Amino acid sequence: MHCRRNSRLVRSWNRATLCLLALSVALAAVPAWATESPAKPASRAQATAIIAEARKILAPHGIDRTEKVRIGGIDQWVSIRGMDRRNPVLIFLHGGPGYVATPMSWYFGRGWEEYFTVVHWDQRASGRTHLLTDPEKIRPTLSAEQALADAEALIAWARETLGKEKVFIVGHSGGSWLGLHMTQRRPEWLHGYVGVGQVVNTREGERRGWVFAMDAARRDGNAEAMRELEAIAPYPAPGKPIKIEDLYTQRRWVAHYGGTMAYRRDNNADSALARLSPDYSDEESRRVWEGNSFATPILLPQMLDHDPNFRELAVPIILFAGRHDINVNADVGAEWLARLKAPEKHIVWFENSAHMPMTEEPGKFFLSLVQYLRPIAERAGDVPR
Numbered sequence: 001m002h003c004r005r006n007s008r009l010v011r012s013w014n015r016a017t018l019c020l021l022a023l024s025v026a027l028a029a030v031p032a033w034a035t036e037s038p039a040k041p042a043s044r045a046q047a048t049a050i051i052a053e054a055r056k057i058l059a060p061h062g063i064d065r066t067e068k069v070r071i072g073g074i075d076q077w078v079s080i081r082g083m084d085r086r087n088p089v090l091i092f093l094h095g096g097p098g099y100v101a102t103p104m105s106w107y108f109g110r111g112w113e114e115y116f117t118v119v120h121w122d123q124r125a126s127g128r129t130h131l132l133t134d135p136e137k138i139r140p141t142l143s144a145e146q147a148l149a150d151a152e153a154l155i156a157w158a159r160e161t162l163g164k165e166k167v168f169i170v171g172h173s174g175g176s177w178l179g180l181h182m183t184q185r186r187p188e189w190l191h192g193y194v195g196v197g198q199v200v201n202t203r204e205g206e207r208r209g210w211v212f213a214m215d216a217a218r219r220d221g222n223a224e225a226m227r228e229l230e231a232i233a234p235y236p237a238p239g240k241p242i243k244i245e246d247l248y249t250q251r252r253w254v255a256h257y258g259g260t261m262a263y264r265r266d267n268n269a270d271s272a273l274a275r276l277s278p279d280y281s282d283e284e285s286r287r288v289w290e291g292n293s294f295a296t297p298i299l300l301p302q303m304l305d306h307d308p309n310f311r312e313l314a315v316p317i318i319l320f321a322g323r324h325d326i327n328v329n330a331d332v333g334a335e336w337l338a339r340l341k342a343p344e345k346h347i348v349w350f351e352n353s354a355h356m357p358m359t360e361e362p363g364k365f366f367l368s369l370v371q372y373l374r375p376i377a378e379r380a381g382d383v384p385r
Helices: 002-028 044-054 102-108 135-141 144-162 174-185 202-220 223-231 244-256 268-276 282-286 290-304 330-339 362-379
Strands: 063-071 074-082 089-093 117-121 167-172 190-196 317-322 345-350
Touching: 044 268, 044 282, 063 144, 074 144, 089 144, 089 174, 102 117, 102 268, 102 362, 117 144, 144 167, 144 174, 144 290, 167 174, 167 362, 174 190, 174 290, 190 362, 202 223, 202 244, 202 290, 202 330, 223 244, 244 290, 317 330, 317 362, 330 345, 345 362
Parallel strands: 089 117, 089 167, 167 190, 190 317, 317 345
Antiparallel strands: 063 074, 074 117
């Protein structure tokens, strides 16, 4: 019995020794800072440096460049990122006008860059581009037609720079107005088009947004909302241009009741991502929405009065529609797509999103891009061999 007891002690000692050895090996593989008390980054610069290092593109065929490009007589910021520049090109046209996507792309767009070469562009009077030129010099050039000319020039530049005959366009919100017009102007340049929060049949969408907000306010007993919405009725006024002040009132309450970001009262969860953008300096990040405030009152009414309610497209189209999107009414877009003639058309519903599905459901958004766009590129021979 004494001998058996000693052998148990030896076995226990051996097990303890092995555990200690395993622990020491594991600790040796962990950086020293990981065993210390966690520390917050001391500055925005430190935080964005961590993000920049994590998303750095080091692949042999990768591309990561940001530059000022001369478009429409002024310098405009453009970035190109991708793990393999032989991949098909995807040009993202941001909304607003002036609601840039570049500073949020670090969050939602990293996966895209494995399957596409992604071009982000801060449009005229938007984001960093807005900070390059005196706004008073830009003001006379802000028009729907100039915005279209800029988009066409940007696409031409990207095609030449990246050596691609055709590209994909993803247009979000105000950018979907640009993108849909590009399908008419330059179908020969496009593999296909993705509309996100697609602007179409604008006055009907605005009308439904007002009804949605008013119905929600009545259910909520929200006297302030009802008073403000009643003050702009009928909205939109028949036969008259939409006033930007009235639009802001409608949008305020649409957002409050989850029509801009689902289950939220505003879209701060999206726009706040710009504060951690590794693509923007501290000063640029602080001023990122100045262009949005400047450009929207000038450009948005023009876009709403030039409805891209086309009946036929010559390129494949896919709508990415947030089920809760009232900001740009998703049901109006779906009804338009059902009537549209196109060589190929699809709609992808994002059940837990409103107007920002790339931020609200980034995984599904990425998978849907790959599912619907890569086969088109493969059939055209526009993928790495």
